[in-house]
Amino acid sequence: AQKITQTQPGMFVQEKEAVTLDCTYDTSDQSYGLFWYKQPSSGEMIFLIYQGSYDEQNATEGRYSLNFQKARKSANLVISASQLGDSAMYFCAMRGTGGTSYGKLTFGQGTILTVHP
Amino acid sequence: ETGVTQSPTHLIKTRGQQVTLRCSSQSGHNTVSWYQQALGQGPQFIFQYYREEENGRGNFPPRFSGLQFPNYSSELNVNALELDDSALYLCASSLGPRERQYFGPGTRLTVT
Numbered sequence: 147a148q149k150i151t152q153t154q155p156g157m158f159v160q161e162k163e164a165v166t167l168d169c170t171y172d173t174s175d176q177s178y179g180l181f182w183y184k185q186p187s188s189g190e191m192i193f194l195i196y197q198g199s200y201d202e203q204n205a206t207e208g209r210y211s212l213n214f215q216k217a218r219k220s221a222n223l224v225i226s227a228s229q230l231g232d233s234a235m236y237f238c239a240m241r242g243t244g245g246t247s248y249g250k251l252t253f254g255q256g257t258i259l260t261v262h263p
Numbered sequence: 264e265t266g267v268t269q270s271p272t273h274l275i276k277t278r279g280q281q282v283t284l285r286c287s288s289q290s291g292h293n294t295v296s297w298y299q300q301a302l303g304q305g306p307q308f309i310f311q312y313y314r315e316e317e318n319g320r321g322n323f324p325p326r327f328s329g330l331q332f333p334n335y336s337s338e339l340n341v342n343a344l345e346l347d348d349s350a351l352y353l354c355a356s357s358l359g360p361r362e363r364q365y366f367g368p369g370t371r372l373t374v375t
Binding site for chain 2: 150183188189190191192193196237239241243249250251252253254255256
């Protein structure tokens with residue numbers, strides 16, 4: 147079984163500062179993928195960044211970077227230079243490759259990020 | 264925008280009724296996955312359809328069923344609605360079962 151844990155129900159950050167959102171995972175799959183999504187109040191899931199379990203370098207997408215520590219089973223999202231529009235719910239998710247986890251995304255509980263001016 | 268559309272946007276139903284939600288996948292995508300997101304929770308996987316066949320199912324009862332059509336659009340059907348079925352229902356399409364999923368805007372279902 148796969149599990150994603152996000153221990154921060156809410157986070158606050160000042161505009162233009164960096165913030166780290168925590169994510170730890172558990173899986174028995176050797177190969178897996180880790181995702182971060184942003185969900186504004188409108189409800190749509192917006193893809194931010196992806197990290198494959200065999201990728202040696204941490205993924206980056208513009209202001210987003212993923213701090214992947216495989217031995218610790220953590221995949222933290224770092225947002226640099228926060229903007230007011232970054233205020234939203236953020237989800238960490240995993241896609242496995244084995245058995246019943248094949249193809250499906252398992253999500254964490256989410257972290258609400260509030261950016262203050 | 265991802266090119267994935269869902270209808271209707273909002274829906275109110277009474278307990279015991281049946282509901283059908285629809286999803287049009289992004290052009291070229293042959294896989295559709297459905298998720299249920301209760302208020303304040305992360306999405307939960309319902310099932311996935313790949314080339315018109317069910318390709319995996321989460322821990323949902325049989326009253327949750329689905330279809331995928333030859334054009335790869337999909338329906339989610341829920342029978343005998345319960346109050347706990349109130350949620351945002353998200354569909355996501357992808358180029359294949361293991362490819363990146365592109366989400367639609369969701370259908371918000373309220374069961375009274």
